[in-house]
Amino acid sequence: MQPFFEIGQIFITTFMVALFMPIFWIVLFLVYMQYRRLVSTEEKLFGRAINNVGRQMLFSVALGALGGFMASAILIFMGLSLEQIGLYFIWPVALLLLLVNPRYLCFSYAGGIVAVMVLLTRYILLPLFPFFAENVVVESLLRIHIPALLVLIGLLHLAEALLIYVGGHWGSSPIYLKKGDGKVVGAFTLQRFWPLPIVALLVTVVAQTDIAGVSMPDWWPILESTLQPGENQGLQYMVIPVAAGLGYADMALASTPRERTVFSAKWLAIYSAILLIIAVGSEYLSWLVLPAVLFAPLGHELLILFGKKEEDLRPPRFQMPESGVPLMMVLQDSPAESAGLLGEDVILRINGADVASNYELIQKIEESYFMVLVEGTRDGETFSKILKKSTPAAAEKKGSLQSGIKAHDSVSMLHRSARLGLIPVPAPDSPVYLEVRKPNPLGIFTRLKEKAANLVNSKKNF
Numbered sequence: 001m002q003p004f005f006e007i008g009q010i011f012i013t014t015f016m017v018a019l020f021m022p023i024f025w026i027v028l029f030l031v032y033m034q035y036r037r038l039v040s041t042e043e044k045l046f047g048r049a050i051n052n053v054g055r056q057m058l059f060s061v062a063l064g065a066l067g068g069f070m071a072s073a074i075l076i077f078m079g080l081s082l083e084q085i086g087l088y089f090i091w092p093v094a095l096l097l098l099l100v101n102p103r104y105l106c107f108s109y110a111g112g113i114v115a116v117m118v119l120l121t122r123y124i125l126l127p128l129f130p131f132f133a134e135n136v137v138v139e140s141l142l143r144i145h146i147p148a149l150l151v152l153i154g155l156l157h158l159a160e161a162l163l164i165y166v167g168g169h170w171g172s173s174p175i176y177l178k179k180g181d182g183k184v185v186g187a188f189t190l191q192r193f194w195p196l197p198i199v200a201l202l203v204t205v206v207a208q209t210d211i212a213g214v215s216m217p218d219w220w221p222i223l224e225s226t227l228q229p230g231e232n233q234g235l236q237y238m239v240i241p242v243a244a245g246l247g248y249a250d251m252a253l254a255s256t257p258r259e260r261t262v263f264s265a266k267w268l269a270i271y272s273a274i275l276l277i278i279a280v281g282s283e284y285l286s287w288l289v290l291p292a293v294l295f296a297p298l299g300h301e302l303l304i305l306f307g308k309k310e311e312d313l314r315p316p317r318f319q320m321p322e323s324g325v326p327l328m329m330v331l332q333d334s335p336a337e338s339a340g341l342l343g344e345d346v347i348l349r350i351n352g353a354d355v356a357s358n359y360e361l362i363q364k365i366e367e368s369y370f371m372v373l374v375e376g377t378r379d380g381e382t383f384s385k386i387l388k389k390s391t392p393a394a395a396e397k398k399g400s401l402q403s404g405i406k407a408h409d410s411v412s413m414l415h416r417s418a419r420l421g422l423i424p425v426p427a428p429d430s431p432v433y434l435e436v437r438k439p440n441p442l443g444i445f446t447r448l449k450e451k452a453a454n455l456v457n458s459k460k461n462f
Contacts, residue, residue, distance in 0.1 A: 011072070018068070018243060031060055035171075046415060064197070064246070068159075068196035068244070075152070078222045081200070089140075094109075094110035103247060112294070112297030117141060122142060125138075126138075146293060154273075156244065157275070159196075169256075178434070183319075186425045195245055203227060204235070204236050206233065255317060267306070271303050274295070327346075331421040344378075346377045349374075349376070350364035352373065361422075410430060
């Protein structure tokens with residue numbers, strides 16, 4: 001038991017150090033920027049932030065630490081080292097993919113690309129140009145043990161499946177989405193990012209007399225290192241702190257955010273299990289290496305396309321019914337929440353008067369005094385609630401709007417509704433909506449080109 005106790009102490013100490021590594025804080029910054037971008041969209045659409053960036057970061061760090069701890073323990077148990085994994089190659093590729101689309105900040109894509117680079121270098125580049133073998137980068141690339149790299153990808157996605165199941169629906173953001181048929185429906189964007197502090201192994205060849213530390217069992221490591229010690233030499237393993245990042249992007253259109261994340265977590269766990277089986281199998285059956293390398297990115301992409309198609313084939317969950325105004329969401333710390341209203345409630349009457357549109361709903365509430373009687377249905381049962389507006393003075397200002405915004409303006413209506421804590425389902429012809437566009441890999445360069453051209457034109461005009 002003594003060796004395992006010593007290993008545990010070293011592991012926990014190194015894991016705590018990983019939380020303060022510069023690379024981990026870089027990941028934290030990237031996560032913060034993604035959440036800030038989402039909140040900016042909420043502010044433009046509803047006039048206020050729906051999700052708190054600080055709370056989002058806190059949840060992401062907590063769950064990321066949990067996922068990183070579990071993944072690190074398995075990596076140490078299997079004996080996977082950085083030379084085998086190629087983490088220093090994966091990170092630059094992952095950051096480049098982030099520029100294409102945030103959802104590509106995923107090791108399945110970056111790791112798959114790196115694994116293909118290893119195969120191309122080993123079986124095409126070096127046979128044609130042997131002198132490249134002396135290059136330091138090529139030499140480091142060839143040290144990557146593809147089965148170990150694929151095991152890492154499988155483990156991280158297994159951890160991601162757990163994180164999605166536990167908290168993938170936290171911080172879901174309502175949007176108004178215009179579909180291909182021109183109708184506007186309600187949906188929830190699900191975007192979560194987790195920074196993972198990781199304890200990794202670094203292996204070097206040293207003389208037998210210089211080997212120190214904790215003696216490991218004969219069965220360890222499970223996946224042998226590609227380094228081959230010479231006579232009177234051995235392999236010395238060291239634990240070092242590193243960092244990784246996981247990202248999840250999805251949309252709940254025909255289901256609730258919770259239902260969607262359970263679906264995604266289940267299929268992602270299946271993908272991870274298959275990849276782990278193929279990856280470990282490729283250690284013993286060399287012909288499995290290429291299928292495993294291709295399955296890592298392509299299987300992940302097919303999984304996303306399958307999930308999107310499954311969601312698109314079903315009717316949207318948040319669309320306007322024949323009567324009443326259904327609520328997509330009730331915001332926290334709002335008059336609507338204090339009144340006991342819930343998401344998916346259908347509001348039928350305000351102070352006894354029927355409402356048939358979002359505009360009528362907000363208009364009748366604003367025309368009311370401080371206390372508003374709200375009647376509707378919830379899960380097929382009728383209910384009545386008392387909505388208390390913020391102040392009686394505000395209630396008397398029936399048309400109080402932001403400066404320069406007209407009463408019938410749809411954006412103004414959404415902003416006023418959100419101040420009450422109500423996010424209603426959009427009308428089919430709502431002029432306020434978002435459109436899903438295909439990512440443009442060259443978009444960042446196009447924007448930089450436009451900015452440069454504008455700068456040149458402004459100097460000419462000056």
